[in-house]
Amino acid sequence: xxxxxxxxxxxxxxxxxxxxxxxxxxxxAFYPKTEAEIIAVRPGWAExxxxxxxxxxxxxxxxxxNESGAKKEEVAAIGISYQMHGLVCVDxxxxxxxxxIIWCDSRAVPYGERAFQALGEELCLSRLLNSPGNFTASxxxxxxxxxxxxxxxxxxxxxxxxxIAMRLTGEICTTxxxxxxxxxxxxxxxxxxxxxxxYYGFDRSLIADIRPTFSEQGRMTAVAAAELxxxxxxxxxxxxxxxxxxxxxxxxxxxxxxxxxxxxxxxxYGVNGAVNYDTQSRVNTFAHVNHTADQTRLGVLLCIxxxxxxxxxxxxxxxxxxxxxxxxxxxxxxxxxxxDGISVLPFGNGAERMLRNREAGCSIQGVNFNLHTRSxxxxxxxxxxxxxxxxxxxxxxxxxxxxxxxxxxxxNMFLSPIFRETLAGVTGAVxxxxxxxxxxxxxxxAGMGVGIYKDHHEAFATLEKLAVVEPDLVHKAAYEDAYQRxxxxxxxxxx
Numbered sequence: 001x002x003x004x005x006x007x008x009x010x011x012x013x014x015x016x017x018x019x020x021x022x023x024x025x026x027x028x029a030f031y032p033k034t035e036a037e038i039i040a041v042r043p044g045w046a047e048x049x050x051x052x053x054x055x056x057x058x059x060x061x062x063x064x065x066n067e068s069g070a071k072k073e074e075v076a077a078i079g080i081s082y083q084m085h086g087l088v089c090v091d092x093x094x095x096x097x098x099x100x101i102i103w104c105d106s107r108a109v110p111y112g113e114r115a116f117q118a119l120g121e122e123l124c125l126s127r128l129l130n131s132p133g134n135f136t137a138s139x140x141x142x143x144x145x146x147x148x149x150x151x152x153x154x155x156x157x158x159x160x161x162x163x164i165a166m167r168l169t170g171e172i173c174t175t176x177x178x179x180x181x182x183x184x185x186x187x188x189x190x191x192x193x194x195x196x197x198x199y200y201g202f203d204r205s206l207i208a209d210i211r212p213t214f215s216e217q218g219r220m221t222a223v224a225a226a227e228l229x230x231x232x233x234x235x236x237x238x239x240x241x242x243x244x245x246x247x248x249x250x251x252x253x254x255x256x257x258x259x260x261x262x263x264x265x266x267x268x269y270g271v272n273g274a275v276n277y278d279t280q281s282r283v284n285t286f287a288h289v290n291h292t293a294d295q296t297r298l299g300v301l302l303c304i305x306x307x308x309x310x311x312x313x314x315x316x317x318x319x320x321x322x323x324x325x326x327x328x329x330x331x332x333x334x335x336x337x338x339x340d341g342i343s344v345l346p347f348g349n350g351a352e353r354m355l356r357n358r359e360a361g362c363s364i365q366g367v368n369f370n371l372h373t374r375s376x377x378x379x380x381x382x383x384x385x386x387x388x389x390x391x392x393x394x395x396x397x398x399x400x401x402x403x404x405x406x407x408x409x410x411x412n413m414f415l416s417p418i419f420r421e422t423l424a425g426v427t428g429a430v431x432x433x434x435x436x437x438x439x440x441x442x443x444x445x446a447g448m449g450v451g452i453y454k455d456h457h458e459a460f461a462t463l464e465k466l467a468v469v470e471p472d473l474v475h476k477a478a479y480e481d482a483y484q485r486x487x488x489x490x491x492x493x494x495x
Contacts, residue, residue, distance in 0.1 A: 001076045002026070002068070003452070004061075004234075005443030008053050008082040008160050009242065010046075010102055011035045011264050015060035016439035017068050020076060020452050023462035025440050027070075029063035031056035035312070039099060044106040044350060044359060047099035050088055050163050057164065061228045072231045078168065078220070079238035079446030081245035081438040082161030084181050087139040092155040094166060098147065101139045102160075104265070104305050106351035106359055108138035112183075113357070115141075115199055121279075123195070127188045129180075129298070131281035132196065134357055136182030141200045157206050161239045169218025169236055174208040180287040181241050187275060190293050213289050214238055214449035237449030242438055243269045244289045244299050249441025250407040250434055251460040253290055253297070260406045262413030265349070266307030266385060268393055270401045272298045282354045283395050289445070290456075300401060302392035303353060306346035306362060307385050308412050313348075314381050318374060329416045332378040337422075337475055338482035339376045341366040343489045344384030354392050360493045366485075379418060386422040387486040393427060406431045409438075410466050424471045425479040431469040 001021065007014040014030040036056070039047040065072070085103040090096055101107070112132040116124055124131055132138050136159065144151045156172045159182065166172050179185040179192065184207060186193040192207055211217045217236045225232040240248065247259035247269050255273030260266075273296055277285050288297040315328060323331075347355065348362030364377070393403050406423070410433040413419045424431050444459045453459035472479070 001452070002070050002074050003077055003079065003443040003447045004075050005079045005439040005441065005446060006057060006060075006081065006164065007242065007438035007442060008057070008080065008164055009263070010038060010048065010083050010104070013053055013056035013060055014437070014439040015057065015064045016437070016443055017064045017070060018440060018443040020447055023444070023459070027064040027068035028439060029060045029067065031059040038102070046102050046105040046350060048102050050096050050100050050160070053160065053164060054167050058228055061230065065229060072229060075230060075234055076452065077235050077237045077446040077450040079442035079444070079449065080161045080164055080236065081240060081242050081442040082159060082164065084159070084241035084243060085135050086160045087136050087143070088158040088160060088163040089143065089150065089154045090156055090158065090166070090172075091153045094170070094172070097150050097153055098143070100160060104350040105139065106134055106357070108142045109134045109351050109357045111141040112138035115196070119195065119199055125277050125279065125281070127186045128183050128193060128196070129187055129275065129277045129285040130183060132183045133281060133353060134351055137184055137196055137200065140202065144201065154206060156208050158208060159241070161241070162208060165217055165236050165239055168220050168224050170221045171218035172208045173211045173217055175211060175213045175239060177213055177240055177244055177287040177289055177291065179207070179210070185287065213240060214445065216449070235450060238442060238445035240289050240445065243267050243301055243303075244286070245438050245441050245445065246409070247271065247299065248289050248445055248456070249409065249436045249438055251456060251463055252407055253288070253456050258403050258406050260408045262307050262385070262419065264307065264309045266304040266389060266413070268302040268389060268396065268403065268406070270300045270396060270403065272300050272401065276399050278395060278399060280356060282356060283392060283399070284353060300396060300399065302389070302396060304346065304385070304388045304392065305349035305352055309349050310344070310346045310362060310381055310385060311413065314378060318377060325415070328378050329418060331375045332382060332418050334375040335373070335379040337478040338485070339380035339383060340371060341368070341485070342372060342376050342380035343486040344380045345489055345493065346381065346384045346388055354388070354395070355494065358493070363489070365489050382413070382416060382419045383422050383482060384486060385413065386419060386426060387483050389423060390426050390483060391487070391490065403427065403429050405429060408433055409436050410434065411437055420469050421472060422479065424469045425475060426483050428471050430471070432465055433467045433469070435464040435466050
């Protein structure tokens, strides 16, 4: 018996097939093999075609089924992880009305700011746990004002994962966790945030039916089964945004536990057992996958948009053609801690919530033409990403979350020794690396939702720890000096 997990990212769609009995991944694949296109018609805009997600999901499904040799009748359940905060609009025939506005699109910032001021900061923070900011509700407000013909035809709005579930099952539904990430959930009334709907002039009928995160959320239609080469009737039994799902994948469910990822964007995600929020909304609080009305489990999310995308930009624009990421890491290791005075602010991928939704741009400071080489630039870029993590983690610390241990998958920027050594060195946190990823986690979430696993302890009993990175006390001062120099650059854009 197998569990199928999908991770719908902005760079690619990944599928993994997990043996339910052993908990081991037997096959995985992702498409496209180069980074997926992000449509940027104007500066600060970022859109993708939902049909592209579906096309890549089809290719990934075919690949894992062929690689594993599994029979379609052996797939017991499907789980979905997805890029957060996106907006997909469909009409009554479930046709997409416009490209999806994805997470790193910053056009809705002024809409969220006006709502925050008009409704009152205390009301928003105490009930949404965030400013309306640049989230899904504010993106919909932009559509309502700027594309009224499109808005008039909307039957339901969805997150990217809701869209994929719709394509699989023909049913449109969502979760409390999903609604909270879009600013549609009121934690005080434990219901849809009617006060925000009223402010923006949204009809409640636009909101999809709500299902538990771990539950049957529809069954695969004959049409989808034929497209994917799977069996009709397979239940979809789990869905979550990529960061709550990443925490699930690392068995992070309880207060005080921390998960991190560093793909296109970078995230530190901690679970809080009490309602709390950052008064400046620089880090955000959403319902975790196991949050219920009776059990408070909130995910405190620090997100830095400019993370792996900076590293990939360096690879494309600075490095010789054909150089791999592993070779880049070798080059970076030739430069000393602190990159001989270069500081990189990695904020070139849209408005940063940590900077109160400012679009600061990326900057490289301290370059000496007679001293610095590509090695210095690569190292400084990786250090700049880490230092932005440190800056945000200090905000989380002020909320009462002291990060002493970080769980992370052995993937993306965590493959770089310099990245993880710098992160441990500058934060003082121990980093534990695990053999897992979002699509594997989604598969195991599906196993919990369908009842194959009785709880998360059983689902993640086979989670394999690959390595532990301890803080380097010998070079602690060097990391601190480099961070303080970076912080001086940072203060210029914050103040």
